[in-house]
Amino acid sequence: MATQIHNLTPDQLGLLPQLRASYLPPSLSTQPRQTFEELSQGLKNGSTDCLVNAEYTFEGSDGHTRTLRITAVLFRSEGIVDRMSVVLEVICICSDAEKCGWHGRSLVLKVSFPGVNREPEDKLIAKAQNTAQQKSAHWALNHLPNLLDSITLVYKDDTPQVKLREHSKAEGITGYEERAVHVAILEKLETLNTLTSMKGYAQIFYDILQIHRWLYEEAKILHRDLSPGNIMLRRIEDKIYGVLNDFDLASSIPRTGGATSNQCTGTRPYMALDLLDDDGWYFGHMYRHDLESLFYIILCFACRYEAPGKHCRDPPFSKWFTGTDADVLNAKNKFITRGQVSAIPIQRHFRFFELWLEGMFLIIRRGYRNQADYQDNQKQGVEFDQETLGGELTYQKVKTLMSSYNGEALETRWT
Structure with missing residues (x-):
């Protein structure tokens, strides 16, 4: 089983789907260029330092596709892949700065793996922000996180998470908590x-x-x-x-x-x-x-x-x-x-x-x-x-x- 897990890609492991290794020219990066295989190997070994200079591209809720470059690992909770949280410092490197609105900003990218039946963090923050607006409690906004965007990704059929879910159902096993990948982009x-x-x-x-x-x-x-x-x-x-x-x-x-x-x-x-x-x-x-x-x-x-x-x-x-x-x-x-x-x-x-x-x-x-x-x-x-x-x-x-x-x-x- 350990060997099979070791051979899975980061997408299959469920850590930062759509993440790609950085191929920056040396003049733009102080970090050695890493291949996708090196990035995969680092993630499997439990390291997050290999994420620095990797890039993450996603389509935002406003329909705009953005690319974020990871500049630092701020926090990584201890735990197995699929249950830990990772907090990353990122900078937006979109080529279309006018449409993006985030270009050049230093932001925080948080990746977590909540249970699918839990209220997601972004919904709770939005609920708090909306309440502050509706009740004219504008002071409260100064004390709440500023969530810029969020994405919830479900696991693909070829991932261990989906296969475990199907196996648990087939065997009548209770207690397995199905999870999703939640990506949030916040003000630093x-x-x-x-x-x-x-x-x-x-x-x-x-x-x-x-x-x-x-x-x-x-x-x-x-x-x-x-x-x-x-x-x-x-x-x-x-x-x-x-x-x-x-x-x-x-x-x-x-x-x-x-x-x-x-x-x-x-x-x-x-x-x-x-x-x-x-x-x-x-x-x-x-x-x-x-x-x-x-x-x-x-x-x-x-x-x-x-x-x-x-x-x-x-x-x-x-x-x-x-x-x-x-x-x-x-x-x-x-x-x-x-x-x-x-x-x-x-x-x-x-x-x-x-x-x-x-x-x-x-x-x-x-x-x-x-x-x-x-x-x-x-x-x-x-x-x-x-x-x-x-x-x-x-x-x-x-x-x-x-x-x-x-x-x-x-x-x-x-x-």
Whole structure:
């Protein structure tokens, strides 16, 4: 089987269909010219560096055919082909610049492989953008990704994905998730590590709190994967705006409210306690789980770095990043239920985040203690508000804490 997979083309593997190797003359490229066979070999070996200088041509939703040249690999998730995501920096090299509109722009090309039954990322972003327009919430557009175009490609009949689907159906095998190739072209944004101002970081985090809640309340979307990698920033004139990025795991909220899905999602070091507990939690992913994730993001930012982008010599909470789900659950549970608020190891450079972290820590602790008390003394007919951990973990309480930094009010975008 390994030999057969090794002999498949990139199209058959399902990675970047229609991708072609670059044949640029040396005067236009600092990279050695690569053949299609070399490109195929590199992809099969799990490398994405071979993609640099390759070109991708597609017909856009406006009917215009565009060609993008890959200039850098920004991110590649770990995983097998057909389930990983690849984020690439690209430049548009269309010969007809007037018709194209993107010519010469540095953009981002994201390739992902969602299940065919999931709401695709582009539809959720479009839903959020349309809601902002319809409700005159133009401020929200500054905090959302700018999706320029997207394409969803189904696998061809000769690909392993289609053959596996047919085999699963024939054998009555359940659990096989059919996937598609999703290609999105987006505006390029800045990462968090480009900032140096502590108040700037505070404003970005406060922006994320607001746009995340607006999405939940107005667009009826729950993000479900708050992590540092999904927080970007946009500069407009002399101001910075936090942008909530990557809607791959986001879901529309059911009309009846409550959890968006029974599936627990997120990035492990930043996942809420409940979501790490496979055996004890069965209510699905709720809004307040993302609030808890935001706390862990700010906590790790302020405790694991001596300065922006500079790790401590022996950073705390390391098990959250290296342990199994059970390890992370146990370590976080110990920290939340038995840790001392005064012992949170905030680095001196980030000392003005202390009020935020201590306040959020106590809110989350009280909430989980409420939950534990309810479980220990559960009686028929007694109800507990899992949505807020008994009224403790709410947007308004966290907003009150985060609306100022070092005694200065931050800019509230959504009133």
